[in-house]
Amino acid sequence: MGDFDTQTHTKEGVFELMKNMGHEQLVFCQDENTGLKAVIAIHNTNLGPALGGTRMWDYSSEENAIKDVLRLSRGMSFKAAITGLELGGGKAVIIGDAKTQKTPELMKRFGEFVDSLNGKYITAEDVGMSEKDMEYVRMTTKHVTGIPESMGGSGDPSPITAYGVYMGMKACAKFKWGNDNLTGKNVLVQGVGHVGEYLVQHLSSENANIFINDINADQLNIVAKKYNATIIESSEIFALNMDIYSPCALGATLNPDSIKKLKCEIICGAANNQLENENRDSLLIKEKGIIFAPDFLVNAGGLINVYSEIKKFSKEQVLSQTKKIYDSTLEILRKSELEGLTSYEAALKIANDILLEKKNN
Numbered sequence: 044m045g046d047f048d049t050q051t052h053t054k055e056g057v058f059e060l061m062k063n064m065g066h067e068q069l070v071f072c073q074d075e076n077t078g079l080k081a082v083i084a085i086h087n088t089n090l091g092p093a094l095g096g097t098r099m100w101d102y103s104s105e106e107n108a109i110k111d112v113l114r115l116s117r118g119m120s121f122k123a124a125i126t127g128l129e130l131g132g133g134k135a136v137i138i139g140d141a142k143t144q145k146t147p148e149l150m151k152r153f154g155e156f157v158d159s160l161n162g163k164y165i166t167a168e169d170v171g172m173s174e175k176d177m178e179y180v181r182m183t184t185k186h187v188t189g190i191p192e193s194m195g196g197s198g199d200p201s202p203i204t205a206y207g208v209y210m211g212m213k214a215c216a217k218f219k220w221g222n223d224n225l226t227g228k229n230v231l232v233q234g235v236g237h238v239g240e241y242l243v244q245h246l247s248s249e250n251a252n253i254f255i256n257d258i259n260a261d262q263l264n265i266v267a268k269k270y271n272a273t274i275i276e277s278s279e280i281f282a283l284n285m286d287i288y289s290p291c292a293l294g295a296t297l298n299p300d301s302i303k304k305l306k307c308e309i310i311c312g313a314a315n316n317q318l319e320n321e322n323r324d325s326l327l328i329k330e331k332g333i334i335f336a337p338d339f340l341v342n343a344g345g346l347i348n349v350y351s352e353i354k355k356f357s358k359e360q361v362l363s364q365t366k367k368i369y370d371s372t373l374e375i376l377r378k379s380e381l382e383g384l385t386s387y388e389a390a391l392k393i394a395n396d397i398l399l400e401k402k403n404n
């Protein structure tokens with residue numbers, strides 16, 4: 044499998060990349076005894092401590108790992124800002140095969156590095172990490188969120204993330220079709236893992252025509268049977284005539300090649316960094332007349348959920364805050380139309396303005 048970051052090779056050095064993307068700090072963590080190789084990226088702390096999960100991935104190069112953590116942490120800053128949370132953006136990557144290279148010692152050592160930042164970076168679970176791994180990380184640092192409900196934490200963020208994506212999708216429908224009813228709409232969900240399956244559940248309750256794709260055949264069959272969804276082969280995804288395409292697997296599925304083929308009116312999904320190249324691809328999507336819900340806006344439900352753990356607010360408050368994704372999506376789509384911007388540019392502009400305002404105060 045390829046890397047999350049599919050951007051082409053650049054000659055920029057690390058400081059140049061940090062400067063261009065606006066990062067504050069990059070922490071390289073190395074430990075010979077455990078074999079740990081990790082990078083913690085702190086993008087922006089104007090609004091609060093940098094929060095973002097730790098991803099373990101077998102990157103094909105260190106350069107790709109660095110680029111991935113830089114992109115992901117930057118996305119977290121924008122996500123927190125646009126959602127109105129007092130949090131900064133951060134992320135960590137552990138370089139290695141999550142299936143074969145994990146040990147309790149490695150996780151504990153990673154926790155020590157997180158702890159050395161004294162709360163400036165707060166971590167959580169992400170791709171390649173399990174609840175058990177996070178238990179080891181928690182043994183050496185208290186700066187961890189996304190704790191299981193059984194231990195007094197906010198638990199699995201996926202249902203809340205899916206609810207936010209569903210709200211964003213309905214707002215896109217309202218903007219495009221004047222009505223947010225998804226009954227009878229053809230919706231393709233790519234990736235029916237944690238978030239994707241909950242999203243399918245919402246769509247099913249509204250009687251949408253659901254099409255699903257996943258590389259995990261077992262999960263695909265379970266979800267298809269449970270929600271009467273139609274399975275689509277990977278090769279057919281972009282050739283399918285659909286109303287809504289929902290990327291809920293990995294990032295960078297939107298690139299010139301896929302956008303050229305796409306036959307849908309709305310794109311709205313949970314995956315982080317859906318655009319392979321933000322400016323180029325958001326413009327291509329706009330030129331095709333497709334409505335695009337910026338990922339960092341509509342997938343913020345999970346972040347709201349972990350934020351509730353820090354701020355000690357209730358599940359009801361989490362849901363009502365996540366429901367607001369409907370209004371903010373509509374606001375951004377209207378702004379983009381009014382100002383002739385892509386929806387991604389409009390969302391970035393709002394998030395950047397919030398970050399700058401806080402810096403100047």
Ligand code: NAD
Nearest residue numbers: 200201204234236237238257258259291292313314315345
């Ligand atoms: P997950 O690992 O549970 O599910 C991802 C699913 O995508 C898996 O079933 C996997 O088999 C499938 N998949 C992987 N590669 C694929 C491919 N090439 N084609 C089709 N399917 C493929 O992850 P998740 O927690 O459901 O998260 C999904 C996406 O949403 C990720 O990009 C994640 O970063 C993002 N996200 C998740 C949350 C959350 O609360 N879990 C919050 C914000 C963003």
